[in-house]
Every structure is written in C-alpha cells, then in structure tokens.
Amino acid sequence: MIVSKQKPFIEILSALEPVSRVFLIGCAKCATVCKAGGEEQIWQMQEDLIAAGKDVTGSVVIDEACHMLRVQRDLRAKGEMVKGAEALLVLACGAGVQSVSAGSDRLTIAGLDTLFLGNIRRFGQFEQRCSLCGQCLLNETAGICPVTVCPKGLLNGPCGGMDEGRCEVNGDAECVWYQIYLRLRERGEEAPLTAIKPPRDFARNLRPGSLKLDK
Amino acid sequence: MITPAPMSSTLREKLESNHFVVTAEVCPPKGCDCGEFMEKARSLKGLVDAVNVTDNQGANVRISPLAPAALLTREGIEPILQLTCRDRNRMALQSELLAAAALGVTNILSLSGDYISFGDHAGAKPVFDLDSVQLLQTIATLNAGRDISGAPLEGAPSFFAGAAAAPEAEPFDLILPKLAKKAAAGARFFQTQAVFSPDRLARFTEAVRPLGVKIIAGIILLKSAGMARYITKNIPGLKVPPEVVAELEAAESPLETGVAIARRLAAAARPFCDGIHIMAMGREELIPDIAAGLRNEDN
Ligand code: SF4
Ligand code: SF4
Numbered sequence: 001m002i003v004s005k006q007k008p009f010i011e012i013l014s015a016l017e018p019v020s021r022v023f024l025i026g027c028a029k030c031a032t033v034c035k036a037g038g039e040e041q042i043w044q045m046q047e048d049l050i051a052a053g054k055d056v057t058g059s060v061v062i063d064e065a066c067h068m069l070r071v072q073r074d075l076r077a078k079g080e081m082v083k084g085a086e087a088l089l090v091l092a093c094g095a096g097v098q099s100v101s102a103g104s105d106r107l108t109i110a111g112l113d114t115l116f117l118g119n120i121r122r123f124g125q126f127e128q129r130c131s132l133c134g135q136c137l138l139n140e141t142a143g144i145c146p147v148t149v150c151p152k153g154l155l156n157g158p159c160g161g162m163d164e165g166r167c168e169v170n171g172d173a174e175c176v177w178y179q180i181y182l183r184l185r186e187r188g189e190e191a192p193l194t195a196i197k198p199p200r201d202f203a204r205n206l207r208p209g210s211l212k213l214d215k
Numbered sequence: 216m217i218t219p220a221p222m223s224s225t226l227r228e229k230l231e232s233n234h235f236v237v238t239a240e241v242c243p244p245k246g247c248d249c250g251e252f253m254e255k256a257r258s259l260k261g262l263v264d265a266v267n268v269t270d271n272q273g274a275n276v277r278i279s280p281l282a283p284a285a286l287l288t289r290e291g292i293e294p295i296l297q298l299t300c301r302d303r304n305r306m307a308l309q310s311e312l313l314a315a316a317a318l319g320v321t322n323i324l325s326l327s328g329d330y331i332s333f334g335d336h337a338g339a340k341p342v343f344d345l346d347s348v349q350l351l352q353t354i355a356t357l358n359a360g361r362d363i364s365g366a367p368l369e370g371a372p373s374f375f376a377g378a379a380a381a382p383e384a385e386p387f388d389l390i391l392p393k394l395a396k397k398a399a400a401g402a403r404f405f406q407t408q409a410v411f412s413p414d415r416l417a418r419f420t421e422a423v424r425p426l427g428v429k430i431i432a433g434i435i436l437l438k439s440a441g442m443a444r445y446i447t448k449n450i451p452g453l454k455v456p457p458e459v460v461a462e463l464e465a466a467e468s469p470l471e472t473g474v475a476i477a478r479r480l481a482a483a484a485r486p487f488c489d490g491i492h493i494m495a496m497g498r499e500e501l502i503p504d505i506a507a508g509l510r511n512e513d514n
Binding site: 151152153154155156157158159160161162163164165168169177178181190193194196198199200202 | 300301305326327328329330332341343344345346347348349352363379380381384385386388389390392393395396399400408451452454
C-alpha cells in the first residue's frame, strides 16, 4: 500500500488561506489504513477547519482515490457541495490528489505527504521494502531487496560501515546484506553473495511511468 | 595534440617489487585555497610513498580531490585519488577519471562513500549509481580503452586501482565475498580501516593473499581517550577497543602514548601486510615516529 501522513494542520490552513468554503475528500484504501485520510480523519479535519473559521461544504471518502474515473463520478454525485466550495482538500496520496485536480477547476489542496510503498508490519507500523525500481532483483538476492533496504542501494555486498550486522546509517537496523547472508546461510547457498551484479538500468525506470495492457 | 601527463605509479612499482610502503592521507580544503594542504603534503615528501586525497570526506563538501591531487603530481608527490560513488553518477565518475588521467593522477581508491546523513548537506540527493565494485570495473574498462557503454576512448588511461577493506568487521564470511569481487573487478591493493587486532588482520591476510591484492593496513594515531571514544561513536566502520581507550585514559601524555600504540600496532601488523596507511589525524609530523623501522630500506 501507499503510506502517507497528514501535513501539519498549520500548513494545511496556510494553503487554504485564500478561501473560506472547503470540500473534503478522503480515500477508503491506503490513506484509511495509515489513518491519514479515512472517515475518521475526514471528520476530525472537518471539526478542526470549522474551529479555525472555515466553512466545510461537505465531504466524501472515495473508494480508491487513485482511480481517476471513479473520483470524477463520485465528485459529480456530490453536486452542489463540490460546486459550492472554493477549494477541495484531499486527504489521499499524491496520485489521489491528482485524480481530483485533473477533473476539477477548483483549487485542489494536498493534505498529506506521500511517503512510500509500504508493508504493514503490524497495526500502525509500516516499512518500505520495495522502491518500485522497475527491474526486480529479488530472485538474485534471496528475496530481500538491497535497492530499498540499503540506504545506499548497494548491489554487491555490505559497505565498509557494516559491523556486527548493523547498518552504518541506522545503528538500530540490520544491514540488508547481513539479512541476505543469514537467509542464504539457512539455505546453504552463496551465489547471491559472490556473483558481481552489474549497474542498474535506470532506463527501465523512467519518469513518468506508464503502462498500457495489451487487449 | 596535447599529450596527457604521463601516468606512472611508483606505488605500483614498489608494491609489485615487494617494497613495504607507507601512505598517509591529507584532507583537501573546504574552499579553494590549497596552500595549507600543499604544505602538509610537502612535509610528507620522503616520509611516505603516496598521499591519499580524500573525497568529500564524511559527506562534507570540500574541493574536488582531483585539483589537489593534480597539484601534488606537479610537485612529484604521488597522490592516491579517493573517489566515492556517493556524489557522482556513472557519467560523472568516468569523466572525473578521464580528467585525472589527463593530469597524470594514476592511483585511484574506489569507495562507496559514507552516507549523506553524516555530513553537512544532509538534504542532498545520495547518488550511488554505481557501487565500489562497479566503479572498479569501470576503471578497468577505461584502462582497456572504452567507456562502460562500449564506446572507444581517444587515449586510454592506465590507472592503478585499489579499494577499501574493513578487516575487523564481522561477520567476516559476509565481507570476504565482497573483497573477492573487488579483486576480480581490478583492485590491486586494499587500504584497510584502522586495525587494532593483529589476529584479525592475520585472518584477513590469509583470506585475501590468494586474491593477489596487496594489503596496506590502516594505523590510526589516537591523540586522546576522548578522541578514541568520539571516532568509535561517530565514524562508520571504526571501533577502538576498550582496552586501548583505557590505556589512553591512564596515560600521562596521551599523545605520546597514542604514538606508542600506533607504533606497536604497526609493528604487529608488519608481518601481515605490504604497507601501512597512517591516519595521523592532523599530526602528520609524527608519521616518521610511527613508521620508524618498518620499511625495507630502514632495516
Ligand atoms: S528490486 Fe527491490 S525495489 Fe526493485 S522491484 Fe524488486 S523489491 Fe522493488
Ligand atoms: S551497512 Fe549495509 S545496509 Fe547499511 S549502508 Fe552499508 S551496505 Fe547498506
């Protein structure tokens, strides 16, 4: 899922500075799971905005804010509430915000900072294990991603700062190459440690990405 | 045609003919005045065989090491240009290397680089387009007259490449395959992190010797117990053992004791290496005291 968190309220307020009437949009998927833009947060945001003197014309929590057609349909269904607002405050990831801005002439305000594609470790705890590199190496790295879990993205083994399996960048974290090494030891394999990996092909990961499925 | 400066490496000649070498490092200035840098390097002339010029050390912005390294070659002081993968992508690394070759800078130490967050530009984009192994391969490819996309070069360099090693890091089984990769990718010497345990250096040497790579063991001058504690805490890959800290703590003159410790470690390392790399931490004038009696010609 896409992990996001709310911007400080003061920043949201300052983005809303020029307007008084606001419509709120949340997302029922990722932003709900990370408690950044679900029903509860939309309700809380409404309270806070009213307390700050804003007029909230209405709100909607869209099933998947990244789905552009669905967003436009749901907003049309809200008719006057949306039309009556000067700004749309979106508590969804950056993709969700742009589903909204793509189909509306209203000022669209992003209420969240979008952080990473994350795994849910347990309730309320998320970690990044894949950074969408476009050329998955997991089959060569014992199923653990050095591109993401190593802050330097090193493909050929630990840097000189690794010691006792700890990462030089964050002493509380295990070096990804230590994790890979332990996993391989369990399996009695070592090829992923000894084969030199070539530089990544960044042409596989150009921005903006796009994909069209063959019919 | 302008002929590039000749690329020669007395470091290579000495290592290949089994001369025990001494290297030291000098940090380039934060700024463009290389006066003090040059003074320091000149004072090392004759005392060391080559001088490492560090590359934005500790992820702090300084002058590109290429300029001071080139100034050294002009004065007949042999530089080892440190090159990290942190700040340059594969294109910038290659063009920097070609520039080094044109200026007669021959010895290159290939490094990943300390992470950005350790330095003074914590918000900068970390590059790490290549890693130290891939950078060594790149150097070998340039030496063979091509860039890494396969295009031929006008004038091929002849770099003498080395890499870093941390002989005391654990688990050793994990770092050894990377050392083997570095050797396979063209590293001809290892300059190691500071060593404190002759036993671990012996283990390292036994494993690395078959790779055909020369070993230059790192010896650090600890000036006080406080400094020893500071580097243990703040410098990645450097860990001063508690008994050494205690020895400095109890010393009447910590600096003298620090020199004695360094001399002792260097002597203990001598049988397991082909040279030592002295990190004198600003007290370069003490290098002769630490290296005394180690080199073949001194004996
Ligand atoms: S290698 Fe890592 S970042 Fe790339 S796709 Fe696989 S898991 Fe994701
Ligand atoms: S210690 Fe390991 S995970 Fe951390 S930066 Fe170095 S190689 Fe990457």
